[in-house]
Amino acid sequence: MDMMHAETLVQHLLINPFNRDRYQAFLARLFGEPAAPAVPPRASLDPPIVAYAPMGVYTDPHGTNIGLFWVEVETLAALSQSRAELRRSVALLLADDRAVRHALVAVSAREDGGAAWQLSWFAAITDSAVTDTTTAPLRRVSFPAGPAEVVRFGLNQLGGLCCGDVGKPSLLALDNAFRTRDLAEAFSGEYQRFYRVIKARMESPVSEPGFDESAAAKKCLARLVFRYFLQRTGRAAESLADEVPRLPESFFSNERITAEGERGSGFFDVLARFPFSPQEDRPFDETVAVNPEMLGNLFEQMLGSHERTSKGTFYTPRETVQFMCREALIHYLNQMLSKDPAHGVSEEMVRAFVYRDQESHPCLDEAALVSLAPFLDQQLADVRVCDPAVGSGAFLLGMLHELVQTRRLLRGYLPETQRRSVCRLKEHAIRCCLHGVDIDAGAIDIAALRLELALAVDADSAETATFPRANGLLKTGNALLDHDPEGAAFAWRRDFAEVFAAGGFDILIGNPPYLDSENMARMNMNAMRARIKKAMNFTRGNWDLYIAFFERGLSLIADHGVLCLITPDKWLSKPFGTALREHIHDKLVFLVEVGRDVFETAKVDAVITALQPKPRERFTLGRLHAGRHEPIRQYRGASLTAPYAFDFLFSPHLDALCRLEQLDGRLGDVATCENACATADAYQLKTILKDAGAKGALPDGALKVVNTGTAGKFANRWGKTPMTYLKDRYQRPYVTRATFCQTFSGAYQKRALTPKLIIKGLTLLDASIDETGGLVPGKSTLVIHAPYLHFLHLVVNAELTFFYIKEKYRGSSYNQGVNFTKHMLNNLPLPRESRLAASPYAKILSDYLVILHQETRLADAVRAFFVGLVNGLIYELYVPRACEAAGIKLYDHLGALPSFGPDTPRGERIAMLQQVYHRFQNPDHPLFNGLKRLNTIALVRVVRGALGRSFVAF
Template sequence: MYYLKRDKLSEILKEFDPKDTADGSYYNAVLQNLFFATLNKAVTEREFAKLVDKRDIKTRYRYAEMFTISEEEVLNLFRPIPFLNGGLFECLDKEESTDGIKYHLDGFSRSDKRFPNGNFKHRAFIPNAVFFGDDKNEGLIPLLERYNFTVEENVPNEVQVALDPELLGNVFENLLGAFNPETQESARKQSGSFYTPKEIVAYMVDESLIAYLNNVLSDLDEETVRQLFEQEDLPESLVNDHNLCEKIAATLRCVKILDPACGSGAFPMGILNRMVEVLEKLDAKNKASHHDLKLHLIEECIYGVDIQTIAAQISKLRFFISLIVEQEAMDLSKPVENYGVLTLPNLETKFVAANTLIGMKKKKEGDFVNSLFTDPRIDETKQELMEVRKEHFYAKSAYKKKELREKDAKLRAELSKLLQDNDEFAPEDAIQFSQWNPYDQNASSPFFDPEWMFGLSKENGGLNSADDGYFDIVIGNPPYVDSETMIRSGQEVFRKYLKENYSYAEGNWDLFIVFIELAKKLTKINSIFSYIIPNKLISAKYGTKARSDLKRNDIIEIRDYSRLNVFTSADVYPVTFVIKKSNNPSDISPKFTIMNDIKSPQFSNNIGDVTLITDNSWDICFYNTDVFNLLMKLRTNNNVLKNLGSKVLGAATVNEAYLIKDKLKDSSYLPTSFKLINTGTIDSFISLWGIKKTQYIKGQYNTPVINKEEVKLINETRFTQSSNPKIIIAGMSSTIEAFLDVKGEYLAGKSTSIITDTIENLKVYLAILNSKVVHFYVNQIYNSLKMAGGYLNITPEIIKNIPIPLEYKNSKLIDIVNLIISNDSPSYYIEELNKVTFKLYNLTYEEVKIIDVDFSLSKQEYNEFEI
């Protein structure tokens, strides 16, 4: 481009130096005029601003004094560039008032007033060197010149040697972490936003659309629908059935789809491109152009919300690019007709910046769009407002958009007052209605309402629609923010609100769990919601309510990507789900799939009986039939520890842990003290106290001890527990590691669990906990809770739910435990112990080999082994 060539710029800009760090003429004279006065203004209406005080006219050229050429020559220079519209190139100057004086921030301003340090007071400044580089840095434009660019988005099965618009998603992810958090403009601020690879986007989009069509079109078989998406050509069964093709196309053209945390628009773009491909197959007569198809889908079908304004803007940018790529070649002889280039729509009411999780509180149950209010003026004003926004979608001139936006503001204010007077909303919520301005691209709304913002209605409408939603598909990648991060970043009030308004929010819940409930609320009955989320949904205790509720719907498929490096910049192990919201689940067999790579499944397990899926953990569902049946046998044919009368306890609260640390000493053990033991100094059957160093709250000890009386003062109950026999279990380990404190010599550290009972029972539990059966069970059942390196946080809850054989009180088992504890080389006895536990659990030889592939006995020897 002419505007990027530094040798040409020196001909039109006064004293232009591309390496200058004190001059910003390139940004002000070229880029600002290009974006705000050229791309945002009709070709025949372009002109220079004349009056200094007309700051509100932001579509006129400025900075004539920076050019070496006349104003007319500047206009001619920019003239071949078409008007694009779309709101993308609007000047987003902010106006703030301080002491009654209005200040313009980051202004497209002609004011040359400066601060004492030489910086402009009102004019945005970016030095030329940022774009062209200096002796030390390369600069943005030379960097971009190293790449080839395309405006066509690559699909998963196609790779071009170029940078496609998907790059915006990767840039967005990095921008979130890089922007200044003090400005509260675009910082990630622990937002938990990560960009989804396009292969996963493609899978989720396809499966959601397939499930939607299967649900809506009862006369269309699932195989045909799947062929429509998987085959390059139209399925044979549809080739000569134009009526059915049109019926499918009509169904797709009226779908309503939302991404409630759209980020940079990966899912909305994936949906748009995929639907165009499918509709093109179905349109055998080629009546609609790609541009018209995309425009219809953007206007009628696809919606996005994100709390960050930059996310909404990048999503809009990708949609604009997708429309631009469909333009015909320009005809420079027709400036009045914008050189034959179709202007872009305005997407302010298609992608909104808002807090999706906070809704409007209505005093009366019902539907804002469809309800019949007692005051007919509400319906009239509401309808007029929706018509204004529809008209604004296609508005092209700055004047027309300004006129419609002023009308929108007036109607919002009228409607707010009518709603307050009609007692439909609390006054503060009605005020929020009038304050939400869809055209303010700098602001993020503190609430979200699909009726108010998108003009949508619930499926059934009226007072009976409380359980129904607005969308046929809700899809996306919600933010992952754990409880600790939310509290640390000052979101206690927000967290309290979510706890009060979302039933899934229990325990130490992560933000994604609330987004799942939101998706279900926003989805119509018998429609689809699909997310990519952390695999903590599968087993985390805080996900119990979510699992219980989701199981009452139609789970179509859950895919486990946790073994793959999906998010290179995040320590997250994801799964995806596709679920149909249903009041009465059908006979669909939920499919649980382990992925071999990002595109190819390793294997799938169809669970015929959904009642077999417990709310405690879904990890069991991701195994082949043999392993699944074995885990079910262990779970259902035995008791669990919590039902046998033993106490399973966490060893110390956080407060106690710090009080203990203050009294801790590195000293020889005396009967008047407890040995402190923690994860890292616990092994199967033995304590490593004094053998390995103990890590405890950022401290390291060789022989940590604490006076018993000090413990008694800290917590008398803890003192009593420590003084008695108990099993102490390591808290962070790749498998269960437990030893028996027979004499009550140890104080268990903060990351451990303990079991108290009689010595006889404790020895039996010790054998079972350290057995291969239990190691296998825990590792499989809680696989999704594993951290990097395969480590698992062994909590009291996990211990309580360990299956214990019905005939667990076995004297031979106790004898073997005594031999293991008293022997320096117990490997032989440990092998014997495993043989006994295999028999106690009534395992077949084939089941034993699943647990221990190197099991030493033959089938005959094992069958003859008696306990």
Template sequence: MDKQQAKQIIQETFENPFDKGRFTLFIKNLLNHIEENRIPPRHGQFIPDAYKPYISSLARIGKFNDNENRVDILIIKLQKETSLERARTMQRNFVAGYLQGKYGSSNEKEAALVAFVSPDSADWRFSLVKMDYKFEQTQAGRMKVKEEFTPARRWSFLVGANETSHTAQSRLVNMLANDEHNPTLKELEQAFDIETVTKEFFIKYRDLFIRTKEELDKVVKSDAKIKADFEAKGVNTVDFAKKLLGQIVFLYFLQKKEWFGVGRDAAWGTGPKNFLRLLFEKNMADYKNFFNDILEPLFYEALAIERTNDFYSRFNCKIPFLNGGLFDPINSYDWVHTDIILPNELFSNKEKTKEGDIGTGIFDVFDRYNFTVREDEPLEKEVAIDPEMLGKVFENLLEVKDRKSKGTYYTPREIVHYMCQESLINHLDATINPPKTTVKEPVFTPNTPTQKKLFRDTKPRQLCLTSEKYQPVVPREDIESFIRHGDIAIEHDVTAKEKHAEKSDYNGKYKKYKLPETIRAHAKLIDDALADIKICDPAIGSGAFPVGMMHEIVRARQTLTTYLGNTEERTLYNFKRHAIQESLYGVDIDLSAVEIAKLRLWLSLVVDEEDYQTIKPLPNLDYKIICGNSLLEVEKDLSNSELFKEMEKLKPLYFDETNIKKKKELKQKIDSLIGGITENNKLFDFEVYFSEVYFSEVFHKKGGFDVVIANPPYGAEIDKITLKKIKQNLSDTNNSNSAAIFIDYGKNRVIGERGTLTFIVPKSLLYSENWFSLVNSMLGNTHILVDVEKAFEKVKLEQVVFVYSKLIHKKEYLARKFLDNDFIRSTNIFNDLVLKYKAWICDVSPEELNIGNNLKIDCVYMKDISETKRGVGLQKYLSNDGDHPVIGGKNIFRYGCNGVKGYLSKEILKSNRNKLAFMQRPKIISQDLVAHIQNPIPRIMITSFYDGTGKIIGLDTVQNTIITDSNYDHKYILALLNSTFVSWYTYKFIYCAAIRTMHFDNYYVGKIPIPKISHKDQRPVTILVDQILAANQECPDADTSALERQIDQMVYKLYDLTPEEIAIVEGEKKI
């Protein structure tokens, strides 16, 4: 079929109430061929007890095979209207059970395409549910699926009579139109890919921001009164435009809850879902200019001021009072006495887009997308604009100021999720369980079984042994199971609890609980620890980490409700509000970031407001998320302690205050106290700053935060005066990189005695010389290190994640590799090896670690037999002709040099004789930047050649190595440097598997181990090197690969590698 027909089928199927006939027709055209192997609707006894409150029936209309995977097509009818939105985990886990063959069907299914239909059929979801199978090895050595916690992932389109099908059309139309190709399961996953929609929406949103900012520029330029007001209030058009779009998009989410345009006597939740469009079309009130006459009164009167019964006469309907600051005029600009006449066409028009859609205005663009008030989760993704995606869009927008701006980059959600979970696990372990204590115990019979079991690492016949005595209240592995899998287990455990309550000797399928007994027994203790946690993001950006931590806390506490009861008080809304008020804090030097982070928290809170009788106003977050420099601090002494106490009394009152006058008075009092404490210092033109002041209640109560989690700025510019003040307070580093400073401050000054520091930082932390003092200070307390490679799209730097805990002291750490949204490797590494290599090794397998750590030959290190210096930076003096040729890194290949970079005059050579003296002797010349190669396996290639004359001059893109020990031939060392093994060793144990910007300077060259052999034994190697050099001298394109292969084999023997180890080095053996 053609694309127009395909679009029509999607539109008819997805923009109407669910119809089985239309849905079946759509599926047949989408997949081209299905086996109509129907299962009639199953309900009643066929639905497991845990799902009966939510699932009415299950029917299969067919199945589909792509030659590798089976996909079933299901229709699932839900019990209640609210189940579609609120019981998403239940729906996903119900389908997981079906795919695993638990309801009488086979388990030969990898995925299902499902229509989830609410009772009135008007709104429904079209979902792809796929099992995320994990495998384990049996005692017999076979692989089987790990059953206990096998999650399913779900991706969904929001469809039905109240939704647009624009997104579904863009993702499915090509597949539907292609009658010749049957889609694969992988292609179906790609069609449901949320990231594609995110990128598309960001581009549209950025364009809307730029147009809005440009229209504001025109207004300010043409109206002297507005210009004067903006200048007096410190308002700029960039922040104004960002806030305006943020306000509008916030209302797009809320109108989905049907809170706007509600009749005077009608209940909340009965308003139109397209309220803003109705306003624009003058259905609520007439106007001349939409922004000046409609939007400003809506923002700064209707939503910002309390009214009796929330009735707003201007629009003749109820509008909820939201409070919170989002609907305060930016910097208190005078919206009443200024007329900001933005063109009505900015909001909606009839222009045609390049995709063929009609309308390029703000409402036109937003109306094409589905907005869902439900937060995205790792296992549950909606192909729609959700609050989490909005955070990603906002963060990308932070650096956008004009049409030339590209945007910043967002920490990927999978990494945020992982960091949040690990932080929470660490916090619970540190808070609930007592610290390990060292004890001495006598041992009289060293070979008894008990001795072997408890003390297997001790020496034979030792009479008195030191050991760690440890009896945790809740074992760490139980905490991990609870945090990672609690929401998967909860449906089962709810039913199990009910069955055991009905019958004390119950022995059916729900006899065993899925969550560990220690979690159930200590539910109150765990819940208290979760409620009391204090979390700070000192570089908050758009708020991804605080929001992520809030979700993990809420999900965990919701799971515990099963064992604690009191379900009326333990609601999602109450959990979130408590977390925002008691647990979450953040700082950013960017005012836009602070406003965006607040909006994310407000939005996350309001989406779970279910009390439609009284919609609660949003809290004031001015003293929770602050603008300033989290690296500076103030002195705390007796003279200002009373000021701190008074401020800490006032801040909770301000958080909940809704009266404009009282709110203003409280803010003035708090700001006055802050002024007294800080002696009215100002920083970077912002009136607020130090976390010790704003978050003093945390430091007074706990001595610091329980969790500090962030993606701190890398290499941020810090002026000399500020940097000097900051460095006075550093404990473990002299590194001026802002990320290093954040780590030092975080671990030594911001987290409490039991605190956890979880950062994603540049990978240079692992191997760079000026980071190692910091690494040394973190060993023993860092138990997780994760190489996430290039986590940020289009950012050249690589990153690592670490989890540091003040309370945990270990002799080893877990090193992991995260790639393509999955952990592909995990290795336990002893801290002693980090000290040995002076590198925080991460991306290595146990087998690779054994090779590097167990070299069976006598070695000397390059630092003991050589000296390496960089070439000279004389590029600006180069010419096309001159007295002396000069080479650069690109002229070098293994064992040779091709061409020159340019020429230098005698005068320049003479004036730089001191710099050049080192390299004017026989030497090995190497490329300064080490090449990284991805195929067939990730590796590096050291590239060096020999200058036997000492006459070759290199620029600063090359390194010059002089062998200072006469026991070693330059050509022998050259062979080693160019060998496969030394490149592998350097990649894994010196550069810690980095892939960019590895300089081959003296520090790194010096770490390479060199086999100690005589000149006689070096001779077979140097003979081969002479043959390669001669061949390259005669023809630079000579094929010397066979000779280089012979050298590789010799080098393997020199390092005493086994055939199996050689296969690992060369990537022939998978590990």
């Protein structure tokens, strides 16, 4: 079949009321003769489905089974208001045949005889952890169909499936045919074109001072599209042209031929070519139609990359919004229930109630709902929610949906006199529950329009839904400043007096601006930044703007309230977040890692944080991926210690880290790690630095100089690797002792001229030993002075140490390694009792590893053995019981190890090392077998599995 005939077939199906024969013909053309269903039809059905017909099972070229169905619901309202229930019911239909996890379904309503219907694609969410068909979540995408619908995009996208051979479309092709991207891109292009036209009409050389043509044009266009939404659904009678009297009639309709060859390029002409849905899309449930959520997306897009960066505004995906709204409601309801323990309701019962539409959550039992319904309904009616950076209203719309749908579920358990229609539930929520503030008046306008439309679409002829905007719950102002000379302040306790008379907000939720200190400075916001800092207590250092939203948010919620924000994750470990972390470490409700893909345009790793005003015992760690939440574990907030870095909490090896954290000592108890030199010293050193060249002799009293590039593992690489220092290159860099001592007389001189470990500050944890104090450490290096220098030489270079610091300080990553600091080393867990620390073995093995690093004539196997031996001894130090249980006693079987001094000839040193190596390579030697058994230790497997090739022994 060619494309023209294919589109005719699809058009005949979609522009008419639903007809089973037409649908059957379409399925036959698309899939050939599908197999008969493997199971008989159901005798009973789950609401909202009142009738259904299984119409076959199609197997795609890759062996994937796809169910073909028609289902009928009772009312037109069920098509829009019962989407979650419909998804769950279809999932149960699929569960009858466990070989089927995807379905093509025609959904019609009995009320109008199928005049308005939908062609829906239900696909299993394949990246979900749920594998049981009975609980697998489904994603749904629908084409609206029927005589009143615009089916242009259905023709284009479904027509391609019907071309060519019968019965050949793959699962991927079907998934791609039910896509919303083409419509969204086409509508965005037209929307921005109309914006440019309106803006051009508003521009005038005699405009009033301060008049913002761009903001006015955005507001005008948003109201036009909003009114068009209402007009298309039969809920607006007034003329659209009356909204903007300055626009000519040709703007609305004309006879021009478009680039696509269609007649009419005016506002009415173009919008009439798009399908419209007044309903907001929901997570995992989309319609191929223009819907109010697109206003939010377009708001972000029309800011442009520069303005988006300057305002830090990024649109939050609906799956993330839903998760945050639900989790905040769960906390709120649990807090209210906890005030009366007689209710006897567990947190899991509340969670099951809020997540009622997800197949992976069990239903709350009927008896509990009957007894709790009046209480829960009252709490949901009384909740006070606010988004302090409301943007285009994503969180307010998300919370509106959750409040209405949850109270709608409760209606069947309430006395008749307490039941309310969906419209009245929405009106109450908008009038009494949902508050919002934003510094951008245009954002407030769009949020208000979306709320107004959400209310209007559920009003019927018996209800007059008046949008309660005069109540003043959406406000323009700077949420961070109560007083501001520039006039953008927002007085919370004055403008929301009733809320604070009751103690504050129950839920504060949102996605605050992602402005860092550099962008604020570039945008000349230093004065505002100073005013914000003055008004805050723990917004300190080089802070990003969202830090202030955390602090302000905590001051605005009630004692039982919750603050829930999605932000970049930098604050989890960076110094500018230290004061915040110290203040909130025992107030965390949950931390959820979201990752980098959550926003299309903001390339940041995001985290969702929930806080309460009062300390609590534990908080929950989790991950959110593709809208599905994966709880990780519970963690005690009080166990977090200074500087309260949180990034390690998301390590996949948290259990191993916690076990190491339980050790009673720290490296800082026996030694002090310090920065080798201050920044000024590093630059001063450059002025006296000399180069002996490739073969030049060093003068008497010369001190060799190393930095991060030549401070190697176990031994330095001075003279073997050129050193780059402040952009200049040196073959064999040095300073004279006299000049160095004359230039530096303080702490730097002391650190340089005494025995020490010199540690690279970047990428890898490489520590070389300076036993004589003859090496000068340069820029970006760390030093350790200690009595047990050789022992610490082994510890710092061990793979276990690198694993711990790499996982503990994940936010300090640099070039696939870590940007090391003195704090990391000083806080390294270190057992207080160690035979190795004070034994001669520590110096002998330290010397061995220095020689092994320097001598290229030794085989790699010899080097690998001694590195493995030292790593084994460190494991034996850290997990002695596990090693003993595995029969590993490396220290006890070291025996006599030959030592050598500075005068031992080179050849003799190599011979000694080879002799020891061959002794321990005897398969009957206990040490040989102990090293082979190391991988039976759980911690060893975790460390080596985590490091892989990122740990370099030499």
